[in-house]
Amino acid sequence: MDIKNAQLDVDNWIKEHGVRYFNELTNMAQLSEEVGEVARIIARRYGEQSEKESDKNKDLGEELADVVFVVLCLANQTGVDLQAAFDKKMDIKSKRDHDRHHNNEKLK
Numbered sequence: 228m229d230i231k232n233a234q235l236d237v238d239n240w241i242k243e244h245g246v247r248y249f250n251e252l253t254n255m256a257q258l259s260e261e262v263g264e265v266a267r268i269i270a271r272r273y274g275e276q277s278e279k280e281s282d283k284n285k286d287l288g289e290e291l292a293d294v295v296f297v298v299l300c301l302a303n304q305t306g307v308d309l310q311a312a313f314d315k316k317m318d319i320k321s322k323r324d325h326d327r328h329h330n331n332e333k334l335k
Contacts, residue, residue, distance in 0.1 A: 231310040237299040
């Protein structure tokens, strides 16, 4: 699955099941909430906080997918071609950071 097709899948889902997109501010708040759920799992499962019993069955992949879904919604409703933006970003990072991380003593 590429990003362009994922955007189409989300748009089709919204049209078939979601009635309409939530407005941009609502989706931004939703994105913050979903990122918070990912952060909670990461902090408790991989960080120093203890994991609550109620959190042990939470699926990190599912929560990350929630983040991606809302990002795709925001891209669709604001007219962003996320595939093009991502490809451009990868090109920039590849050129700019080609040797940067290899030369970082902190990563050795």
